Amino acid sequence: MMPEIFHAPRPPSRRRGAQGDPPMEQHKHTAAILGGGSFGTAMASILAENGHRTRLWVRDPETAAAINEDRENPRYLPGQSLPEGVHATESLDEVLEDADLVFVAVPSSAFVEVLRQARPKVAEGTLVVSCTKGIHEDGFLLMSQLLKREWDHTRIGVLSGPNLAREIVERKFTGTVIASPDQALCQTVQKALSCEYFRVYDNPDIYGVELGGALKNIYAVASGMAAAIGIGENSRSFMLTRALAEMSRFAVELGANPLTFLGLSGVGDLIATCSSSLSRNYRMGHALGSGRDLDQALEELGQTAEGLNTIRLVATRAEQLNVYMPLATALYEIIYQDKPLDTMIARLMSGEHKHDVEFSFHGGTA
Ligand SMILES: NC(=O)C1=CN([C@@H]2O[C@H](COP(=O)(O)OP(=O)(O)OC[C@H]3O[C@@H](n4cnc5c(N)ncnc54)[C@H](O)[C@@H]3O)[C@@H](O)[C@H]2O)C=CC1
Numbered sequence: 104m105m106p107e108i109f110h111a112p113r114p115p116s117r118r119r120g121a122q123g124d125p126p127m128e129q130h131k132h133t134a135a136i137l138g139g140g141s142f143g144t145a146m147a148s149i150l151a152e153n154g155h156r157t158r159l160w161v162r163d164p165e166t167a168a169a170i171n172e173d174r175e176n177p178r179y180l181p182g183q184s185l186p187e188g189v190h191a192t193e194s195l196d197e198v199l200e201d202a203d204l205v206f207v208a209v210p211s212s213a214f215v216e217v218l219r220q221a222r223p224k225v226a227e228g229t230l231v232v233s234c235t236k237g238i239h240e241d242g243f244l245l246m247s248q249l250l251k252r253e254w255d256h257t258r259i260g261v262l263s264g265p266n267l268a269r270e271i272v273e274r275k276f277t278g279t280v281i282a283s284p285d286q287a288l289c290q291t292v293q294k295a296l297s298c299e300y301f302r303v304y305d306n307p308d309i310y311g312v313e314l315g316g317a318l319k320n321i322y323a324v325a326s327g328m329a330a331a332i333g334i335g336e337n338s339r340s341f342m343l344t345r346a347l348a349e350m351s352r353f354a355v356e357l358g359a360n361p362l363t364f365l366g367l368s369g370v371g372d373l374i375a376t377c378s379s380s381l382s383r384n385y386r387m388g389h390a391l392g393s394g395r396d397l398d399q400a401l402e403e404l405g406q407t408a409e410g411l412n413t414i415r416l417v418a419t420r421a422e423q424l425n426v427y428m429p430l431a432t433a434l435y436e437i438i439y440q441d442k443p444l445d446t447m448i449a450r451l452m453s454g455e456h457k458h459d460v461e462f463s464f465h466g467g468t469a
């Protein structure tokens with residue numbers, strides 16, 4: 104049993120069959136979570152513990168039954184007991200009925216399809232939060248941009264940060280960011296999600312926060328790969344620091360604020376995802392670095408690893424924009440062009456000499 108100092112105590116509501124008292128002061132929402140994988144389940148867990156009416160949309164009836172009856176999501180979070188208040192269903196109508204707060208937590212590859220399916224059931228002015236950390240193939244669009252296009256009748260925010268799903272359901276102390284230019288939305292989401300183990304910061308730079316979450320997946324793959332080939336701590340710190348430099352450089356070129364990358368959704372998420380085998384992107388990189396091919400690695404993982412697609416899209420975009428991204432470029436070459444693993448080291452150790460730190464709000468460098 105872990106010492107309680109590292110996580111908040113488990114409330115009575117987590118014990119099977121027992122009812123917990125929700126915190127008294129919060130406004131109670133009717134929350135819908137679209138996507139019953141690891142992260143959707145983690146969000147549902149917090150919302151239900153905070154006393155909100157919480158419905159989780161899952162695709163198959165077996166998962167819904169396991170969540171409702173056994174209080175467990177056996178495929179994505181095995182062994183973790185979920186609060187009584189999480190109600191799972193495969194009916195989109197039921198999940199979205201009267202919902203005033205909607206979280207979208209499906210992989211980026213399914214995002215548009217799910218938005219189109221759900222659109223007629225989402226009321227005007229609903230607060231919608233994307234939890235998805237990916238980039239859409241078509242037009243290099245981020246999820247908030249897809250939401251704006253597909254659900255123009257809603258108010259939009261993005262949640263991103265060092266938020267490994269398993270640690271959230273284990274109630275380990277966690278910080279995150281709600282990003283939106285809509286300050287009232289940020290405040291509402293802060294109140295809805297905050298609890299003794301989950302602290303929510305706000306940031307108006309929705310684009311920067313969202314890009315941080317998507318881009319760090321590239322470096323989590325790189326970090327897993329590097330661990331598999333046995334790089335040392337000097338090399339790992341070197342790689343992560345240069346990763347932060349290149350992701351900020353790229354994001355600033357696209358219009359994000361470089362300071363956002365010093366926050367939880369930038370450096371925070373980079374550290375968490377690049378150092379933990381709980382990260383699916385890290386595990387994917389580790390499998391590739393251990394000699395698996397892409398298909399074998401994907402099959403073994405059995406869950407979403409957004410980084411693979413992001414590497415392809417970002418390497419192509421960086422080339423078009425002439426942004427120097429040696430790590431992303433090397434990963435693209437290794438994964439999609441069959442170049443050897445040491446391409447990553449070779450790219451990092453050669454090429455343009457850069458300043459250690461470059462910051463400019465106007466010149467597009469960081
Ligand atoms: N797991 C984590 O620790 C975190 C994940 N995220 C992000 O959340 C997003 C979702 O990731 P996870 O929940 O981890 O993925 P996952 O692989 O654990 O689960 C994906 C879920 O989406 C559902 N899904 C897939 N395609 C669908 C479709 N066409 N229609 C309806 N449902 C569909 C699956 O059935 C599954 O329930 C990703 O973009 C990820 O980067 C963000 C923060 C933390």
Ligand SMILES: O=C(CO)COP(=O)(O)O
Nearest residue numbers: 264265266267382383384
């Ligand atoms: O984004 C995450 C943690 O913040 C989860 O990362 P993975 O998708 O690599 O598991």
